[in-house]
Amino acid sequence: MERSIEELEPIDEAHAAAFAARFAADYLSWDEDYPTRRAEVLREYLGDPQGATLGWSGVGRQRVDVVLPGRTKHLDDGRVLVEVVVRVATYERAYPPPAKKASQTADGTLPEGGRYVGPSSAPDPDSPAWRFASCDWVRLAPPIARAPDRPAGLIVDISPNHRVRSCDAR
Numbered sequence: 001m002e003r004s005i006e007e008l009e010p011i012d013e014a015h016a017a018a019f020a021a022r023f024a025a026d027y028l029s030w031d032e033d034y035p036t037r038r039a040e041v042l043r044e045y046l047g048d049p050q051g052a053t054l055g056w057s058g059v060g061r062q063r064v065d066v067v068l069p070g071r072t073k074h075l076d077d078g079r080v081l082v083e084v085v086v087r088v089a090t091y092e093r094a095y096p097p098p099a100k101k102a103s104q105t106a107d108g109t110l111p112e113g114g115r116y117v118g119p120s121s122a123p124d125p126d127s128p129a130w131r132f133a134s135c136d137w138v139r140l141a142p143p144i145a146r147a148p149d150r151p152a153g154l155i156v157d158i159s160p161n162h163r164v165r166s167c168d169a170r
Contacts, residue, residue: 019082020156024067033127033129039053040052044151062089089134090136091131095128
């Protein structure tokens with residue numbers, strides 16, 4: 001009796017697709033020079049913050065440069081499964097890692113009329129310490145669930161029975 005009517009309506013597919021695309025970009029972007037950044041960002045997407053370290057060994061660097069949300073499927077439990085195809089750029093070390101790990105922060109500027117949504121785990125594409133190695137396409141299917149207490153109103157549900165599915169995640 002304490003639920004809102006909105007919570008009972010199916011999740012909007014466009015909203016779920018946009019959220020899944022943002023998640024996929026951050027889930028598949030990382031940088032060993034800033035190892036905590038990815039987990040900090042992923043906690044905002046996940047119902048269980050302990051899942052923020054899944055999918056990456058802590059080594060290497062990669063950055064998502066294209067995200068294409070595709071098909072959606074409404075599941076019986078109210079979640080929406082969103083197929084997302086992502087182009088991932090991988091890097092190899094050009095110089096030794098920095099002696100001291102600095103925190104990675106945004107400068108706070110936005111395009112005219114832009115609205116801040118949240119931080120990203122994507123590393124700087126022009127770091128002199130790394131050089132481009134290759135690009136690959138990866139497919140994910142994150143399950144999206146309602147979370148009225150979160151800013152986006154959604155979460156990626158990777159509870160033990162609902163893991164993110166990936167074909168080639170590194």
